[in-house]
Amino acid sequence: MFYFRLIFMISGILSFVLSSPIWANEMVEQNRDKQETVHQIGRVVVTADQGGIKGIAIEPGITSIDLDTYRGSGREETIQDILQGIAGIDIQRSAPALSDDKDVVKLRGFGGRRFMVRMDGRPIRNTGGFGDTLLDWTSLSLENVERIEVMRGAHSVVYGETIGGTINIVTKKGGTREDMKPEVVMDADYSSYDTQSYTVRLTGNAKSLGYALAGGYRSSDGYLRNTDYEIRDFTGRFSYLFPFDGRLTVGYKISNQDKSLSVVNDPSGADYDSSYPDIPVDAFGTPYYSGGENFFDRKTQYFDLIFEQPTKLGDWKIHLYKTREDRNQVMNQFFIGDYRKHCWDFIFDDYGWIVQNRVSLFDNHHVTFGFDGKNLYGEYCMHRPPLGPTEADRQKKIEHRAGYIEDSWQITEALNLTMGLRYDDVILNFVAIRGNEISVNEHIDEWSPKAGLTYELQPGTRGFVNISKAFRIPTWQEWNCMGYSTGNYIDKETAMEYEVGVLKQIGRNSVRLTYYYYDVDNYILFNRTSTMALAMAGRLEDAVFNADYLKLQGIEAELNFKIFEFLSGYINYTYQDYELGYTPVPEEQISNDSHQLPRHKANLGLEWDPLEDTTIMADIRYVDDRKTSLNEKIDGFVTMDMGLEQSFRNKKLRLKGYITNLFDKEYEETYLIPAPERTFGVNVSYTF
Numbered sequence: 001m002f003y004f005r006l007i008f009m010i011s012g013i014l015s016f017v018l019s020s021p022i023w024a025n026e027m028v029e030q031n032r033d034k035q036e037t038v039h040q041i042g043r044v045v046v047t048a049d050q051g052g053i054k055g056i057a058i059e060p061g062i063t064s065i066d067l068d069t070y071r072g073s074g075r076e077e078t079i080q081d082i083l084q085g086i087a088g089i090d091i092q093r094s095a096p097a098l099s100d101d102k103d104v105v106k107l108r109g110f111g112g113r114r115f116m117v118r119m120d121g122r123p124i125r126n127t128g129g130f131g132d133t134l135l136d137w138t139s140l141s142l143e144n145v146e147r148i149e150v151m152r153g154a155h156s157v158v159y160g161e162t163i164g165g166t167i168n169i170v171t172k173k174g175g176t177r178e179d180m181k182p183e184v185v186m187d188a189d190y191s192s193y194d195t196q197s198y199t200v201r202l203t204g205n206a207k208s209l210g211y212a213l214a215g216g217y218r219s220s221d222g223y224l225r226n227t228d229y230e231i232r233d234f235t236g237r238f239s240y241l242f243p244f245d246g247r248l249t250v251g252y253k254i255s256n257q258d259k260s261l262s263v264v265n266d267p268s269g270a271d272y273d274s275s276y277p278d279i280p281v282d283a284f285g286t287p288y289y290s291g292g293e294n295f296f297d298r299k300t301q302y303f304d305l306i307f308e309q310p311t312k313l314g315d316w317k318i319h320l321y322k323t324r325e326d327r328n329q330v331m332n333q334f335f336i337g338d339y340r341k342h343c344w345d346f347i348f349d350d351y352g353w354i355v356q357n358r359v360s361l362f363d364n365h366h367v368t369f370g371f372d373g374k375n376l377y378g379e380y381c382m383h384r385p386p387l388g389p390t391e392a393d394r395q396k397k398i399e400h401r402a403g404y405i406e407d408s409w410q411i412t413e414a415l416n417l418t419m420g421l422r423y424d425d426v427i428l429n430f431v432a433i434r435g436n437e438i439s440v441n442e443h444i445d446e447w448s449p450k451a452g453l454t455y456e457l458q459p460g461t462r463g464f465v466n467i468s469k470a471f472r473i474p475t476w477q478e479w480n481c482m483g484y485s486t487g488n489y490i491d492k493e494t495a496m497e498y499e500v501g502v503l504k505q506i507g508r509n510s511v512r513l514t515y516y517y518y519d520v521d522n523y524i525l526f527n528r529t530s531t532m533a534l535a536m537a538g539r540l541e542d543a544v545f546n547a548d549y550l551k552l553q554g555i556e557a558e559l560n561f562k563i564f565e566f567l568s569g570y571i572n573y574t575y576q577d578y579e580l581g582y583t584p585v586p587e588e589q590i591s592n593d594s595h596q597l598p599r600h601k602a603n604l605g606l607e608w609d610p611l612e613d614t615t616i617m618a619d620i621r622y623v624d625d626r627k628t629s630l631n632e633k634i635d636g637f638v639t640m641d642m643g644l645e646q647s648f649r650n651k652k653l654r655l656k657g658y659i660t661n662l663f664d665k666e667y668e669e670t671y672l673i674p675a676p677e678r679t680f681g682v683n684v685s686y687t688f
Helices: 002-018 021-030 079-083 531-536
Strands: 038-041 044-047 056-059 062-066 089-091 105-107 116-119 145-152 165-171 183-191 195-206 209-220 229-241 247-260 295-311 314-335 338-361 365-383 389-410 415-431 439-458 461-471 494-506 509-527 544-564 567-580 600-611 614-623 637-648 653-660 668-670 679-687
Touching: 056 509, 056 544, 079 089, 079 145, 079 165, 105 165
Parallel strands: 116 165
Antiparallel strands: 038 044, 056 062, 062 145, 089 105, 145 165, 183 195, 183 679, 195 209, 209 229, 229 247, 247 295, 295 314, 314 338, 338 365, 365 389, 389 415, 415 439, 439 461, 461 494, 494 509, 509 544, 544 567, 567 600, 600 614, 614 637, 637 653, 653 679
């Protein structure tokens, strides 16, 4: 009954806020001089404020988290740590640092294959598993991040290749101070399991040359068996402002990771270690066992070159980028009747470009058009005794080109209509397994129209409606699963998306209520059974297949509030439900993004400033019961994190102590894998 009370409470808050036009008008007038400037590029809204309440700002299509003002009650190490409190996002970790090959983050019910993560507007999908695109979230450290933008749904022609939405990471580019005084921020964090992280960031400028350099080190013993890790990060951005108002930015980011792989720790096993939590074999899709080597080394690099130039013919942007991933993985697995050492070496790289212009016509039309493209390459070497080595030379796997145009038409002062069209053209290259190495090129293209209407119902209150067609590029894993030509048996996946909502702003307080409905056609699914086993049985068509449809709907409610000068916070609630159409294989054999989704989820974050330089923070998280694809129940849970921060020297020195999982709740984010118990930590940061 908890969530019914929660829904009633949130409904009451929304009713109170939405029925207060007089209070709203007064607050808007009082804060008119404090309002942020909003720049709208097509359907992407970028705010230039201080981040809203607790650093979180809400707009109709976007929730933005400003990292300079955001303060959580616990430890924030990577992007996923920030996202867990945002409406519409689910976090399902097996261990905090072991995001590799896992669907750790879900956006509106969709996993990593169906939403896009970008950095400064460019895609950063890594290869994840064997040619998959499940993102390595641990490479996305926070040392040089300015803000995180969560855009739900596929309603922007600019940000394509998605169904669930886009998470855009905006990096720091450097300062523009006249005195050219640099800013240095040093941060250190230590918590349970000998978990520690250290970062240093230098930001400044030398006349027209801005720079933002940051480095970090992270390590931990891990709370699960064989989950220790050591990670080194570096990010650099140089930005030069030309006399003709153009800006050239050069960026580089690298993450070097040495991580052990979590192993089975079953009480019935001969090598059981009672000093670690129990993890049975059934908890793993691919189990690893102690008694041999289990580790994962990865180097991920991001290269960027961006040129921006305002002209009389519009604001132009040219973005060239490249990603390279070098990965070495060694596992002790049970295979064909024995425990064997398996070694996989991968090199994946992609490069791409974005050319975009935004021009204003007739004062009330803002037209955005552009082109983008990318090529994905891969090579690998595997050794799986007794099968022997398998190798593949560098090969172009995916070639993608796209063009788009969008018109934002301000029809009246209160009414805005946005219409756009995107065209994607993709060539997927896959090779028949072993044999004669027959190369096949599959061509896919799709038109995706999009439309949105925003109307100001009254000062500070906007209603919005979006209707869009969505398309995503199938992953290499879907078209060539484990080296088999599974793409011969699947159809492309598209979706129609419908969304309606209202946003009300009362000064810096914001409330958003949204209903959405997605109808995904030819929803692509994987079989839980080994692709090799299915191929040997003559059933390769059952390895990767289409469901007739997936229908997903949900409700999101967000409220940022400041009750008094010393008490502020946020509360959000997410409802989501789905229906899966006919599948050619039994449900218990299906591996599905939408399994393990809670129907109800809520977050509450509070900041209390009892003294001028003292802040007490609390974050409460509620997740409803879930079901696995095997119809096994995962119990719901409520957790609470608390932190106490004390500032010194005019807020230049900050000292924070925190407790996560305050009441030591036993719970699971992922089936059969226990989440961490109560942990303690301390954080100190200093700004020069």
